[in-house]
Amino acid sequence: MMIGTLSAVALDCRDPRALAAFYAELVGGTVEAEDDTWVDLKRQGAQTLSFQLAPDHRAPKWPDPAAPQQIHLDIAVPREGMDDAEKQVLALGATLLEGDLDGTRNWRVFADPAGHPFCLCAC
Incomplete structure (x- = not known):
């Protein structure tokens, strides 16, 4: 029995917007961000990739x-x-x-x- 569903794969990085843009070019999708600490790459019918600010990454x-x-x-x-x-x-x-x-x-x-x-x- 499944407890939940995977909603995103998140990668720590120093520049979430830049890394999201890189992956948007690589696998497609739309970059969505409310601030510079967490950015989502939404992909129709596919897994969301998220990018989290980690200044000391x-x-x-x-x-x-x-x-x-x-x-x-x-x-x-x-x-x-x-x-x-x-x-x-x-x-x-x-x-x-x-x-x-x-x-x-x-x-x-x-x-x-x-x-x-x-x-x-x-x-």
Whole structure:
């Protein structure tokens, strides 16, 4: 039996509006904010992403167990569009953490502008 439903996934960051704008470009949606401490990215028929002000946020390191990733998002992209998707997220301000050097993986690991890891996964 379910106790409740997941209403949002929230990421701590130093600049909620900027990180919400990054993810709006990455996965779509509408940025909604009443102030600079909490910003929602509303997505029709999909999970809300929220961004919470954390002035002392320290970004996780990849891969480093001393500064673990805490959470990461998997973003599905068409297999044939993986290279284009990589170029687009890099242009938005993402950082490549782990690519597909030998062409055998179906995912690539990036950090968003606040340092949170996310993966582009071929579908």
